[in-house]
Amino acid sequence: MLKYIRRQALRIISFILLLIVYLINSAQLQLATQYAKTSPGTAEKYLGVMLITIAGILVLFTWLYQRQLNRNNPRQFGKRPITFNRLIQLCLLFVVMLLVQIIWSQLIMHHLLPMPTNQTAVESSIQQLPFWNNLYGVLVAPVFEEFLFRGFFFNFFFSKNNRWSTFFGVLVSGLIFGYLHTMAFSVTTLFYASLGWLLALTYLHFKDIRYNIALHFLNNLWSIL
Template sequence: MTKYLKRQSLRIGAFVLLIIVYLLNESLLEAATEYAGKNPGLANRFIGVMLITVAALLVLFTWLYNRQLKRYNPRQFGRKPFTRQRVARLILAFIIIYVVQVAWSQLIVHHLLPMPSNQTELESSIRQLPVWNNIYGVLIAPVFEEYIFRGFFFNFFFAKKSRLSTIFGVLISGLIFGYLHTLSFSVTTLLYASLGWVLAGTYLYFKDIRYSIALHFLNNLMSLI
């Protein structure tokens, strides 16, 4: 029992550390955005540091993820071939996310739900530094977030292949994903959690993190169009 608690504590610590590292990298973009209008030279330095750390973290995350799969991988995660059937099912998952987004936006338009506060902040950041905020949001964030909230999360806590483990894994993964996008428990948290649930289901169904990354990419891209 003591050994189990120690192992789980180490996993929780490692998972939290990965989130902190990602948030610190994201804070470099926030700093660049803040100085974009006041001190462009300093903003460019922040962007340069951000790009260097993005490259380093992508290499690190990829190495850690593949290392974990080699050590213990009962769910048989890995690289699966892209086929027409798989792509068609990925498109179906995207349609599900799109329907959720449209339904939620209609509730906001009709004043049945409030506008997410983080959405307002995001739009403000994009106005101040459009190119890099869009690049980060569409191309970089999906990779980091899928590694953390799907890849590492299931490897650390729900690697066991069972129905109960799958249900709890998807539920908790989505809730953590939702909370970290709102930093509070609200109705809006459920919107992000529902997106997290679809992404977690995608990862577990296809057993290839590239599919959930692609779906996450398409979702974020859709918000810009």
């Protein structure tokens, strides 16, 4: 029992540390955005550090993910053949994700739900530094977030291939995903959590994180078009 508690504690600490690494990297973009108008030189320095950090995190996350799959992988996650049938399924999941967002936006437009509190901050950042914020949101965030909330999360805490592990894994990973997008518990948290649940089900269905990254990429790309 003591060995199990120690192992789980180490996994929790590891997950938090990996999350902090990602948050520090995104904070570098936020700092660059703040200085974009007042001090372009300073903004460029933060962007340089951000790009170097992105490369380092990508190598670290890829290595850790592959290592954990080699050590403990009862769900048989890994690279699966990319087939026409799987691509059709991915497109259908993207349509479902769009429908969730359309329904949510309609509820906001009809004043049945509040406007997301983080939306104003996101739009302000994009206006100040549009290219880099859009690039980060579309290309970088999907990769890191899928490694964190699907890749590492399931193998750290819900690796057993049974119904209860699957149910709680999807539920908890979605809630954490939702909370970290709002940094407060609100109705909007459920919106982001629903997207997180869909992404978790995608990971469990395809058993290949590349499909998750692609779906997340398409969703974020759609949001800026």
